[in-house]
Amino acid sequence: xxxxxxxxxxxxxxxxxxxxxxxxxxxxxxxxxxxxxxxxxxxxxxxxxxxxxxxxxxxxxxxxxxxxxxxxxxxxxxxxxxxxxxxxxxxxxxxxxxxxxxxxxxxxxxxxxxxxxxxxxxxxxxxxxxxxxxxxxxxxxxxxxxxxxxxxxxxxxxxxxxxxxxxxxxxxxxxxxxxxxxxxxxxxxxxxxxxxxxxxxxxxxxxxx
Amino acid sequence: xxxxxxxxxxxxxxxxxxxxxxxxxxxxxxxxxxxxxxxxxxxxxxxxxxxxxxxxxxxxxxxxxxxxxxxxxxxxxxxxxxxxxxxxxxxxxxxxxxxxxxxxxxxxxxxxxxxxxxxxxxxxxxxxxxxxxxxxxxxxxxxxxxxxxxxxxxxxxxxxxxxxxxxxxxxxxxxxxxxxxxxxxxxxxxxxxxxxxxxxxxxxxxxxx
Numbered sequence: 288x289x290x291x292x293x294x295x296x297x298x299x300x301x302x303x304x305x306x307x308x309x310x311x312x313x314x315x316x317x318x319x320x321x322x323x324x325x326x327x328x329x330x331x332x333x334x335x336x337x338x339x340x341x342x343x344x345x346x347x348x349x350x351x352x353x354x355x356x357x358x359x360x361x362x363x364x365x366x367x368x369x370x371x372x373x374x375x376x377x378x379x380x381x382x383x384x385x386x387x388x389x390x391x392x393x394x395x396x397x398x399x400x401x402x403x404x405x406x407x408x409x410x411x412x413x414x415x416x417x418x419x420x421x422x423x424x425x426x427x428x429x430x431x432x433x434x435x436x437x438x439x440x441x442x443x444x445x446x447x448x449x450x451x452x453x454x455x456x457x458x459x460x461x462x463x464x465x466x467x468x469x470x471x472x473x474x475x476x477x478x479x480x481x482x483x484x485x486x487x488x489x490x491x492x493x494x495x496x
Numbered sequence: 497x498x499x500x501x502x503x504x505x506x507x508x509x510x511x512x513x514x515x516x517x518x519x520x521x522x523x524x525x526x527x528x529x530x531x532x533x534x535x536x537x538x539x540x541x542x543x544x545x546x547x548x549x550x551x552x553x554x555x556x557x558x559x560x561x562x563x564x565x566x567x568x569x570x571x572x573x574x575x576x577x578x579x580x581x582x583x584x585x586x587x588x589x590x591x592x593x594x595x596x597x598x599x600x601x602x603x604x605x606x607x608x609x610x611x612x613x614x615x616x617x618x619x620x621x622x623x624x625x626x627x628x629x630x631x632x633x634x635x636x637x638x639x640x641x642x643x644x645x646x647x648x649x650x651x652x653x654x655x656x657x658x659x660x661x662x663x664x665x666x667x668x669x670x671x672x673x674x675x676x677x678x679x680x681x682x683x684x685x686x687x688x689x690x691x692x693x694x695x696x697x698x699x700x701x702x703x704x705x
Contacts, residue, residue, distance in 0.1 A: 298555075312549070312655060315670065340518065341645060467524075475693065477688050493595050
């Protein structure tokens with residue numbers, strides 16, 4: 288039975304229901320562990336589903352931060368030091384990834400048992416077993432006036448991934464490396480490819496490639 | 497064999513490789529068909545993988561638009577009229593959804609054979625068979641100075657979805673309604689749930705819920 292959920296009903300209803308419901312609406316989300324250090328060198332790790340593509344030339348990613356949540360250490364570390372890492376999450380450690388969101392006083396790497404690694408002397412730490420790792424530097428940030436969330440824009444400095452997952456055309460086969468996806472606040476999913484489709488043109492049939 | 501792809505190598509290399517590669521990096525993406533009309537009433541439909549959650553109170557979504565691409569009709573229609581719809585894509589019509597990105601001169605609904613529907617007199621059209629439909633009004637927009645992409649922020653006015661897919665806690669089970677996900681520019685995937693996990697706390701084990 289199709290139900291209509293109006294803005295008015297959502298705003299008048301329970302705030303927990305609204306939070307879970309609205310977080311589900313846009314669809315499947317990326318899942319990345321963001322690694323940072325503070326200015327004293329203490330490392331931090333937190334899961335994010337609000338990382339998205341901004342552009343390829345130059346390579347840019349966006350992250351949307353809520354202003355007053357457990358993620359604030361990540362945001363302040365990025366703004367203070369200018370560096371962070373993105374680390375894809377595999378089925379084998381998604382429960383540890385989820386657990387990094389708990390309010391630990393020390394390093395989440397140690398608390399949940401994920402090994403941290405430094406690559407090429409980059410300031411921010413990576414998750415050693417992550418199958419796709421990205422080194423990013425802070426390029427810009429701005430506040431969304433409507434709700435005070437903060438959009439951080441990162442410049443991609445380097446990517447580490449198994450070259451067997453990278454096609455000649457540049458496509459990275461995320462299923463081959465086991466990257467998973469998330470819905471709502473707490474649901475994790477693996478995927479099964481339907482197809483890649485050819486570039487769409489008006490008078491030609493879509494083909495699987 | 498893990499390979500390092502540096503920013504310098506990407507910028508010096510082939511632009512098509514860079515576009516496909518960088519579009520793959522953030523992970524799995526949402527897939528929505530955006531329905532609009534121009535000021536004369538002509539309808540338009542286009543696929544987007546750059547729709548993301550901005551906030552629940554009030555319910556807001558963001559869409560990132562490239563400035564000079566096939567999506568420009570969607571952007572200009574939103575800015576001109578103030579309304580758009582988001583429509584989740586199911587396996588049964590993902591090839592038609594992909595094909596709406598072709599440069600048609602008339603309505604993509606007609607061109608690819610997706611029926612359009614008006615709900616509650618909302619100005620922008622919906623995709624009749626879409627399992628989750630969202631009516632949005634333009635709340636704000638701003639240009640990302642680093643690459644001139646345009647961030648549109650939409651206020652969620654109403655959502656239509658099967659109430660059997662909506663949990664008592666507000667979580668929407670996207671697998672139950674068949675929503676699919678996308679990677680890179682052209683790869684489509686269905687999903688298989690691993691688990692929902694309990695709210696993470698420092699001294700307690702993560703549980704499946």
